[in-house]
Amino acid sequence: MxxxxxxxxxxxxxxNIVNTNAVYMASGCAEAGMxxxxxxxxxxxxxxxxxxxxxxxxxxxxxxxxxxxxxTPDDLTTEVAARVFGRKLxxxxxxKEHLIKSVRKYLDTNPLAKFTExxxxxxxxxxxxxxxxxxxxxxxxxxxxxxxxxxxxxxxxPNEFRPMFKNQVMPYLMKKSKHAIVSRTVKIVNLGESxxxxxxxxxxxxxxxxxxxxxxxTGEVHIRITASAGTPDEAEKLLLPLTEEIERxxxxxxxxxxxxxxxxxxxxRLLKERVLTLTTAESCTGGMVAxxxxxxxxxxxxxxxxLVTYSNEAKKKYLGVNSETLEAHGAVxxxxxxxMASHGCKNSGTDVCLATTGIAGxxxxxxxxxxxLVYIACCIGGRTAVKKLNxxxxxxxxxxxxxxxxxxxLHDCILGIADFSAVPDVKGVVx
Amino acid sequence: MxxxxxxxxxxxxxxNIVNTNAVYMASGCAEAGMxxxxxxxxxxxxxxxxxxxxxxxxxxxxxxxxxxxxxTPDDLTTEVAARVFGRKLxxxxxxKEHLIKSVRKYLDTNPLAKFTExxxxxxxxxxxxxxxxxxxxxxxxxxxxxxxxxxxxxxxxPNEFRPMFKNQVMPYLMKKSKHAIVSRTVKIVNLGESxxxxxxxxxxxxxxxxxxxxxxxTGEVHIRITASAGTPDEAEKLLLPLTEEIERxxxxxxxxxxxxxxxxxxxxRLLKERVLTLTTAESCTGGMVAxxxxxxxxxxxxxxxxLVTYSNEAKKKYLGVNSETLEAHGAVxxxxxxxMASHGCKNSGTDVCLATTGIAGxxxxxxxxxxxLVYIACCIGGRTAVKKLNxxxxxxxxxxxxxxxxxxxLHDCILGIADFSAVPDVKGVVx
Numbered sequence: 001m002x003x004x005x006x007x008x009x010x011x012x013x014x015x016n017i018v019n020t021n022a023v024y025m026a027s028g029c030a031e032a033g034m035x036x037x038x039x040x041x042x043x044x045x046x047x048x049x050x051x052x053x054x055x056x057x058x059x060x061x062x063x064x065x066x067x068x069x070x071x072t073p074d075d076l077t078t079e080v081a082a083r084v085f086g087r088k089l090x091x092x093x094x095x096k097e098h099l100i101k102s103v104r105k106y107l108d109t110n111p112l113a114k115f116t117e118x119x120x121x122x123x124x125x126x127x128x129x130x131x132x133x134x135x136x137x138x139x140x141x142x143x144x145x146x147x148x149x150x151x152x153x154x155x156x157x158p159n160e161f162r163p164m165f166k167n168q169v170m171p172y173l174m175k176k177s178k179h180a181i182v183s184r185t186v187k188i189v190n191l192g193e194s195x196x197x198x199x200x201x202x203x204x205x206x207x208x209x210x211x212x213x214x215x216x217x218t219g220e221v222h223i224r225i226t227a228s229a230g231t232p233d234e235a236e237k238l239l240l241p242l243t244e245e246i247e248r249x250x251x252x253x254x255x256x257x258x259x260x261x262x263x264x265x266x267x268x269r270l271l272k273e274r275v276l277t278l279t280t281a282e283s284c285t286g287g288m289v290a291x292x293x294x295x296x297x298x299x300x301x302x303x304x305x306x307l308v309t310y311s312n313e314a315k316k317k318y319l320g321v322n323s324e325t326l327e328a329h330g331a332v333x334x335x336x337x338x339x340m341a342s343h344g345c346k347n348s349g350t351d352v353c354l355a356t357t358g359i360a361g362x363x364x365x366x367x368x369x370x371x372x373l374v375y376i377a378c379c380i381g382g383r384t385a386v387k388k389l390n391x392x393x394x395x396x397x398x399x400x401x402x403x404x405x406x407x408x409x410l411h412d413c414i415l416g417i418a419d420f421s422a423v424p425d426v427k428g429v430v431x
Numbered sequence: 432m433x434x435x436x437x438x439x440x441x442x443x444x445x446x447n448i449v450n451t452n453a454v455y456m457a458s459g460c461a462e463a464g465m466x467x468x469x470x471x472x473x474x475x476x477x478x479x480x481x482x483x484x485x486x487x488x489x490x491x492x493x494x495x496x497x498x499x500x501x502x503t504p505d506d507l508t509t510e511v512a513a514r515v516f517g518r519k520l521x522x523x524x525x526x527k528e529h530l531i532k533s534v535r536k537y538l539d540t541n542p543l544a545k546f547t548e549x550x551x552x553x554x555x556x557x558x559x560x561x562x563x564x565x566x567x568x569x570x571x572x573x574x575x576x577x578x579x580x581x582x583x584x585x586x587x588x589p590n591e592f593r594p595m596f597k598n599q600v601m602p603y604l605m606k607k608s609k610h611a612i613v614s615r616t617v618k619i620v621n622l623g624e625s626x627x628x629x630x631x632x633x634x635x636x637x638x639x640x641x642x643x644x645x646x647x648x649t650g651e652v653h654i655r656i657t658a659s660a661g662t663p664d665e666a667e668k669l670l671l672p673l674t675e676e677i678e679r680x681x682x683x684x685x686x687x688x689x690x691x692x693x694x695x696x697x698x699x700r701l702l703k704e705r706v707l708t709l710t711t712a713e714s715c716t717g718g719m720v721a722x723x724x725x726x727x728x729x730x731x732x733x734x735x736x737x738l739v740t741y742s743n744e745a746k747k748k749y750l751g752v753n754s755e756t757l758e759a760h761g762a763v764x765x766x767x768x769x770x771m772a773s774h775g776c777k778n779s780g781t782d783v784c785l786a787t788t789g790i791a792g793x794x795x796x797x798x799x800x801x802x803x804l805v806y807i808a809c810c811i812g813g814r815t816a817v818k819k820l821n822x823x824x825x826x827x828x829x830x831x832x833x834x835x836x837x838x839x840x841l842h843d844c845i846l847g848i849a850d851f852s853a854v855p856d857v858k859g860v861v862x
Contacts, residue, residue, distance in 0.1 A: 013467050013469075015453075015459070019453065023446045027445065029446070037474060280718075282718075291719045291722050294715075294830070295830065297792070303741050304745055305749065306717065306739030307736070307739070310735055311735040311736060314736035395726065
């Protein structure tokens with residue numbers, strides 16, 4: 001079964017907005033096991049829109065048409081699609097009622113807004129079509145079926161489109177394709193993508209169902225395992241043995257198997273489980289690590305304070321780094337990173353202290369200490385792990401990668417799998 | 432003159448990547464004054480690709496074709512485009528030399544990589560084509576012209592595609608269309624989009640050339656003025672009177688007229704100009720303000736430290752907030768915000784201290800202090816401005832908006848235009 005995507009909107013053609021709805025629909029089609037050979041974007045012009053819809057219906061079984069369902073005169077998708085299917089437009093009573101209700105609510109909260117007859121346009125739908133409820137807006141989605149061809153009209157605003165697609169269109173596509181697809185994502189740290197791929201090369205080579213794919217993220221590799229079957233339960237059963245095999249091969253390098261869980265959420269979860277409190281002591285990352293931790297709901301149970309000690313004075317005052325250390329080795333050194341974490345732990349009275357210091361650039365580099373040289377350190381239970389990073393790229397990239405590696409070090413320290421052989425034998429250069 | 436966009440890539444059809452190259456090309460076409468009626472995405476399949484290219488060339492004067500120029504067997508764009516134009520593929524000596532050089536560099540730094548004959552494929556180009564240099568990769572861009580129709584083949588990786596499009600394709604399109612388009616962006620804070628629009632309604636209503644448009648960003652409104660003329664100088668001249676009129680109407684609400692400059696860059700620039708040092712004292716934003724400041728290259732001249740005082744203990748220890756204040760009014764109160772900024776200033780010894788405290792949610796709200804209640808404060812020259820925010824949305828959204836409003840307050844305090852009528856008369860509720 002094949003599908004095709006037609007997006008309607010002059011704002012896409014003008015380059016004013018990124019067509020994120022297309023990627024959402026495309027991955028939905030792939031998940032439903034539907035082949036999709038073309039995507040088209042066309043403007044709010046009835047002739048060109050009609051041509052694009054006819055062409056797509058000529059090639060595919062199902063055409064997903066996005067955008068142009070609104071109340072203004074240039075919203076023409078419903079009218080054009082009805083013409084292509086030879087249907088009259090009729091007023092749908094339920095949609096009209098929904099419209100009046102939501103318009104009334106809008107008028108109540110926006111005293112400057114006016115109700116116009118235009119709004120009723122959205123209740124005019126092709127005769128004999130199936131309507132999809134729009135929980136977040138006014139225009140319903142519309143399914144038109146004829147002679148084995150289907151057109152699905154969807155609203156353009158992502159907050160209306162996405163839930164409608166996920167909750168109503170996906171089940172429809174799944175039913176049509178008689179497929180149930182279930183995925184699991186295993187998230188890995190401390191190994192690069194090529195190393196991950198090499199370790200499961202045999203599984204990748206022999207994949208059929210489930211399929212297996214690796215995705216490189218900043219400082220993480222995600223393995224996605226996807227099984228297809230007649231029912232979700234059968235698909236789940238297919239996933240299980242492969243997932244267990246991957247767990248066996250990657251062990252502690254896996255920080256979560258929950259697609260939604262981020263690395264900082266894993267860290268906060270681990271700290272909570274072990275009843276540990278945390279201080280961050282950041283120089284080059286400048287609050288990025290703290291901000292990621294604070295981004296986790298409920299972080300206040302474990303995170304007491306973050307110290308962005310950007311100047312040498314601040315490193316001394318707030319963390320207790322020794323003047324001699326700074327003078328002898330400089331702010332960007334394993335010795336300073338070590339003291340930021342270990343003295344920071346004592347000074348702040350928390351169980352764990354995570355520190356970063358480095359040269360984010362673009363200025364400030366020297367031949368001995370180039371831009372991208374970063375030291376991260378983590379003190380826990382009196383032991384401190386220090387790690388050297390040689391990073392490259394923009395200031396933003398170096399800072400983002402430093403923060404990511406700091407969180408990985410925190411994760412490894414909590415689990416006790418970090419390398420605690422400390423200064424001056426700094427180990428583990430990450431490029 | 433019309434243009435059309437064809438993007439080649441199965442990964443786009445599968446929904447694995449967002450088609451950001453399309454929006455980049457589309458806005459380029461618009462800027463060059465070229466009408467663009469269709470965008471098409473097609474996979475790495477020679478028959479369908481040929482059909483898509485032929486269809487586009489049948490409708491438009493210039494077809495921009497993106498992707499599929501690489502070395503692997505499924506990179507077929509050059510071959511297909513050459514066939515459509517009836518050209519042979521020939522080895523380009525310059526490209527071959529560039530290839531050998533860049534492959535050698537790659538092999539030197541990646542000892543596990545291998546050189547394969549495949550790489551030479553990228554030096555095979557259609558006879559009589561114009562080549563575009565690829566400064567960041569191996570495959571050159573290719574321009575094919577015949578019978579008034581043009582195809583421009585561009586590499587898919589954004590870091591190769593973007594500079595090539597900007598530096599080589601845009602001048603080509605501009606020359607073809609005999610248009611010069613110049614834009615200026617005026618960035619505004621402290622006014623919502625509807626207020627900005629109302630204040631320039633007459634200018635918007637009477638716009639022809641230059642055109643004028645407003646864009647709402649988080650806590651900012653950008654006014655974009657765009658003039659079109661035969662030469663860049665003439666376009667610049669058209670921009671000037673309208674820009675001056677907008678400056679007159681918005682005065683101090685304008686924080687920059689530099690498209691590239693962010694709010695935090697403006698703040699760091701203002702602090703440098705006035706030789707002021709800064710401390711941040713964050714609770715709910717948790718390092719986000721510090722991180723945005725540290726993201727500015729050279730921030731170390733003005734930013735000495737950031738204190739993420741997430742717990743009450745930390746607010747007392749690092750900022751000198753009084754226990755009595757915390758007990759009487761709570762951590763989220765104008766009084767605490769006031770002390771975080773003013774005591775923080777004294778404790779840290781910097782000229783300015785910027786503070787945030789609030790309830791980011793999803794938990795922790797009460798009827799008196801709901802989720803989204805945030806106080807921000809800024810102390811400068813012994814005076815402290817405090818502002819109350821009533822925000823809504825996710826934890827992430829509340830934190831992002833709080834950080835943005837804190838930077839706006841910093842900006843206003845440096846310029847001396849903030850409201851310094853302090854606790855307990857907290858003024859200015861932002862929703």
